[in-house]
Amino acid sequence: MLARRALWLPSAALLAAGLVAPLLRVLAEGAGGFDLALLLDPYLGWRVAWSLIQATVTCALALVFGLPLAWALARFDFPLRAFVLRALMLPFVMPTLVAAIGVLALFGPHGVTGLNLQDTPWLLLYGNLFYNLPLVVRAGVDGFAAVPASQLAAARTLGASRLRAFWRVEWPLVRPWLASALCLVFVYCFAGFGLALLLGGQRYATVEVEIYTLVAYELNFADAGLLALLNLVVSFAVALAYAWRERTLAVALKVERLAPQKPRTLAERLALAAALSTLLFTSFAPLAAVAASGLSAGWDVWRGLWSEEGRLAAFNTLRFTALATLCAGLFGVAHALAARRSLVWRAAANLPFIVSPVCVAFGLLLLYPAYAASLPLLLAAYVLLAYPFVAKSLAAALDAEPPELARAARTLGASPWRAFRRVRWPLLRPALSRGLAFAAATAVGEFAVTLFLSRPEWLTLTTWIYQLLGRPGSANLAAAQALATVLMALSLVAFWLIERQTDHARTR
């Protein structure tokens, strides 16, 4: 049983050395040069203010659009409904660079709409909604689905109109789901890096981008430290609120759910059409734009990708992804098994999700300057960002495992190992594959940490896209768009793998 006790060691070491220690180092850096006057500086002050503003506005927009959208998806039945509900997960596996290029392809300087929104706040807000509207809608649909049909029926028979029933029965039940989703949206937007770097421009970039600029171009660690400190304080405060909310989400499993109904009146049809169009516009249009620009790029552009640079980037992306996924699998399995006994440990798996990759990378640079350009450090950062997907997916599957099944196998003559091999493993495998696919998608699309820690010879597909975007000329833009199409295709493969495993789990 010593082996079982030691299961928490690998991920504990990784979290301590790769996350907690670097963050503490960042905090020390920020507190050491602590000078509030810096915030009074109009330039930095505006960065902080805008980071808060764009996160708040995104939350407000996501709620205003997301609530009716979630209601429509939860209550109306329409062709391809199951497909749309699953496709809501798609943005989660899309690299930020793909989304950013999609947004630029629509509303950038050479966008297909002809509407150039560069150097306005709208590009970033649009990009934020691409990721976060589906998150809120997803939470809302889950929340509405958890409303027992009998409670709604009771409200209606007690004299409540449809609207009053929504207000007095559905809304109070859905509110905690939305609140917890909005906490996440706020953290993601506030600590967002990739989108803000590409879409924010000079004026509408966020604190994260500023940290990167200060560190990478000005070597001004003191100011960067202060900003990172601010960032962490805000992120952790919101993450705590999230954790507190999350506790109150009780999922009653045996609730008789309200079956979605076909829209009957014209008003209902219009409402549904409006909901689906909004979703198409925010979360699928950018992807379609990427695909369109990539496919129309022409043969020369595609052949140009197969340069020495391109082969290096592809090789590195594959190499890092393969290694990171493998390690994420090992750490994730160990963490999930250790988390069976401890709630704290279970919560620890969320830690890499809430801290910003930029802060972690900055901390790693500060803490291990000697290894700043070493492959193990870069890989450790990849694994740190990827392994929680495996840990969480597997931990959920372990929770859902009915204990009688293994017992039944034992009474039918199976030894503990045989019971694992023939009953538990086949039932856990889909969850593991799902987690691994998520981890791989994370590694493929990783951008922030790679930009911080990478050396020129470690060019990956994402950092190469970023370099291409920085070079002048339409040829470079076309190459970046073609590359983004490749990345998107890789992410779609990951998404397909994830959904296939979900299917397996669902048919049971």
Added chain:
Amino acid sequence: MLELVDVRKRYGGRVVAEAVSLALAPGELVALLGPSGCGKSTLLNMVAGLVAPDAGEIRFAGARVDALPPERRGFALMFQDFALFPHLDVLDNVAFGLVERRVPRAAARERARRELAAVGLAGFETRRVAALSGGEKQRVALARALATDPRLLLLDEPFSSLDAHLRASLQVATRQRLAEAGIPALLVTHDRDEALAMADRVAVLDAGRVAQLSPAAELMAKPANERVARFLGLANVTGLGYWPQAALRLGSGGDARVLAATPRAGGLTLELALPEGRFVLELSAREAAALAEPPTVGARVPVTLDAAAFCRFGAGA
């Protein structure tokens, strides 16, 4: 065959088994009857080897089995929710235990097919278990348990998730199938009628002890004490004993007032005020129809109490 000697088990301060002793004869079906949460299932899990007892011995055919892991005991357990394996089809579920015993795959499937046919599920081989009805699941679980030729079958409330009508027919079918196979069985249930319908003998569990062990036919006639009598749902129970229905003589004079009348499936239950006190009288439909005055509340019914018929607890049990 199976013998429990002084088996004890506690979870923290909760007593699950306090010196439980019990013996099963070959081919016998014994029911463990007790209220929900009294530890019946834990007792079954201890026999199966899934839970270790704190003290006591479990023997089978004279040999101790306490130290054996569940897979080496040769006892099959049927779970309350059947615990069918969702990733295997019906046939592979039934063949599961045979594969564990290294029966070649073709032979295992052939045997599994015969077991399925024996429970009336020929043709269900390739179905997914999620697509089965409750009654079909129960029969697959029975076939799976019996396919391994277990030395003993353990049944953990195997009918409780089924509706009443289905339950009755499956109880009969299961009992028949067990008799054919000649396997001793231990059935855990909280349902008195199920215990009576299935078992040769019934052990009533109370607070971790066997409060009464008697043949099914005698269970209702000779309850061991007041708690058992009340748990079994007997009427007219006092601290010392109870008045059987035969003690209430109908049509022999007397003049009892009806305090309450409740119809039931086979007749009518009356609450009567007799000179000796209040009594519950169960009338069959025929008896109720034969009364001169319809037995509504406030009516008079000719009933007297035969004091000699009083049954004292513990007498002859």
